[in-house]
Amino acid sequence: MAMKIGEGKFKENVNKNMEDTFMRGAVAGAQERLRTRRLDAAEELGNWEEWRSHGEEIRKHVLDNLDYYLHELAENLQKRGGHVFFAETADEATGYIREVVNANGGKKILKAKSMVTEEISLNQVLEQEGCKVIETDLGEYILQLDEHDPPSHIVAPALHKNKEQIRDVFSDKLDYKMTSKPEELALHARETLRQEFLTADIGITGCNFAIAESGSVGLVTNEGNAGLVSDLPKTQIAVMGMERIVPTFEEFEVLVGLLTRSAVGQKLTSYITALTGPREEGDADGPEEFHLVIVDNGRSKILGTEFQSVLQCIRCAACINVCPVYRHIGGHSYNSIYPGPIGAVLTPLLGGYDDFKDLPYASTLCAACTDACPVKIPLHELLHKHRQVIVEREGRAPISEKLAMKAFGLGAASNPMYAAGSKMAAAMMKPFTKNDRISSGPGPLKAWTEIREFPAPNKERFRDWFKQHEKGGGEQ
Amino acid sequence: MIYQRESFLNNVARQLGRSRNISVRPERNWQFRPQDKTLTDKTPDELMNVLRDQCRLIHTELIETTSSRLAEILEATVHLYGGGPISLWKDPRFTEFGLDGLLKETWPLHNVEVNEWDPSCGRENITQAERANIGITFSDITLAESGTVVLFSGAGKGRTVSLLPRSYIALVPKSTIVPRMTQAAQEISRRVQAGETISSCINFITGPSNSADIEMNLVVGVHGPVKAAYIVIEDR
Secondary structure, X not given: OEOEOOOOOHHHHHHHHHOOHHHHHHHHHHHHHHHHHHHHHHHHHOOHHXXXXXXXXXXXXXXXXXXXXXXXXXXXHHHOOOEEEEEOOHHHHHHHHHHHHHXXXXXXXXXXXXXXXXXXXXXXXHHHOOOEEEEOOHHHHHHHHOOOOOOOOOOOOOOOOOHHHHHHHHHHHHOXXXXXXXXXHHHHHHHHHHHHHHHOXXXXXXXXXXXXXXXXXXXXXXXXXXXXXXXXXXXXXXXXXXXXXXXXXXXXXXXXXHHHHHHHOOOOOOEXXXXXXXXXXXXXXXXXXEEEEEEOOOOOOOOOOOOHHHHHOOOOOOOHHXXXXXXXXXXXXXXXXXXXXXXXHHHHHHHOHHHHOOHHHOOOOOOHHHHHOOOOOOHHHHHHHHHHHHHHHOOOOOHHHHHHHHHHHHHXXXXXXXHHHHHHHHHHHHHHEEOOEEOOOOOOHHHHHHHOOEEOOOOOOHHHHHHHHHHHHHHO | OEEOHHHHHHHHHHHOOOOOOOOOOOOOOOOOOHHHHOOOOOOHXXXXXXXXXXXXXXXXXXXXXXXXXXXXXXXXHHHHOOOOOEXXXXXXXXXXXXXXXXXXXXXXXXXXXXXXXXHHHOOHHHHHHHHOOEEEXXXXXXXXXXXXXXXXXXXXXXXXXXXXXXXXXXXXXXXXXXXXXHHHHHHHHXXXXXXXXXXOEEEEEOOOOEEOOOOOOOEEOOOOOOEXXXXXXXXX
16 A cells, blocks of 8 residues: 555545445544543643643754754664664665565565555565465454555554444454454454464564664554564564654653653553664573664755644654544545645655645644644644645645636726625625525535635625724814 | 675765765754653652552563562462473573572472573474473563563574463563663663673563554564463572
């Protein structure tokens, strides 16, 4: 799966997904729970704003010194016997991983959840090589069994599915005969995957944060799957987005605490693992060979620009869990593995405006995302900035907006035109007006009123009111 | 081996609008340090209360005992969790805490299978851990705030003893308890800076494994243990 997960136009996706009542209910419920848990966890910790500021200063510092820390990380990992590959493009990354897999005669590959491997289409590349690739995160496993249904949330990828649908997938693909109880479904996945863990050749994980001072890769899970993926196969490959790094264990701790609280409201998740190179002399488990692939894939183009702060992101999804737009349209509408506010900022930067210019408009600019972000990315400002760039530099404003602006430009350019236009507005809009609101407007208003109402023009013009007011004022 | 680092990092530096820095460690002048005042004023007994409360939230049984009663309590806990086979670390602390009798006499006498992690047996250790009903390790550092045991892997200290068995028991000497992950991170960082070789796997384990991937329902016990217990030992 590449970053782009569908061919549909954004608006068509929205129209389709708005009909999916289960999905909308599930998303609303999940948002509610995750948001509440995050707020409770923040309150319990205390000084939340100070923690956010600390998280922000760490992330900013790392981005400003990224070359230093990546160099140090590679040095230290090499000292511990690990291999480090710097990949400028997705193809370079998957090419290297393919070589490592083939050199080790890898046929069965186990993966722990990783967004960056989705971004570089790693599974497809390995499947084309004839490998069996198995996702081990329960949510990802369900999606993979269901003919590679795309994820709709970066932390809870199968959020859009109900347990009956999951049971049907299991009966169809795994010969499952039990009920739709989550406990029974999870137990079946445990037993099926356990056998796969024990017989896998290669383990592939992502990397939540690499630690420069020691050359370590830090992984955060609740299920324990990343541990098994890295402990059992002979060869481990970790794949990281190049910005996911911290100077020392001390900053690692701060960011992990912000991540787990913001993502799921836990003080720490069940498993936080820091892996440093292959197994040591005398160890009886852990990989014999360890590879770290550091992926750019468009990230460096964001450095040094007005969008640099988006690279502070620690992938907690707190912004997604508070977004009123995501709540209604669901993750699949964004056509990207990165949905919600972070996706609407990041996806056009990594994937270009050609495919994703609609996304920065999928926001009310209410700033709930910015308030929720544990590392203080000004998300709504970046969305606004995208819109500016699209209109001013790219000349790609949506057609309805262009027409409306053109009409307004004509009308407002001369005094008589403006006077006539504003006088006629109320009368002209009368057929479309109900209780002072317009809910299905004509022409340029159509796109706006398809999804929300527009206030009807006031019957009394400001100019007329002001004249009256001046007169009245003069008489007193 | 390191591949393609030069061109990659030169490009990163160029994007940042400066030449590449590999020699001068950047100054970290943090304006904020909330971790210095989080739980740092608590006494050991107060931290014990924090740990006790937290264990309730993470579906983990917390049992408190003294060194002299440890063998008896561990035997009872293992029995409660369905007995053997047991997988455990080869760790001198089992002897220090007086558990040799239980490990080498009582359990074998009662036909409870005990497998100590033995690096010379290679992959057989993993097979035994996978077959085990219960895995037992000591905690190297224990975090009160989150209810976390920190395990450093090593020759006798297999990573999978805490992960593959159906239930997991951590033995927690009270002296290993610190306020939160901050103190563990400082200790690990200190060792790195002192040039020590840190374990290839440092695991921060907080209760049994779990998932909420199906309709946001919490399921306890997914890939790792289904049950977890911490036995805190009064040792100071």
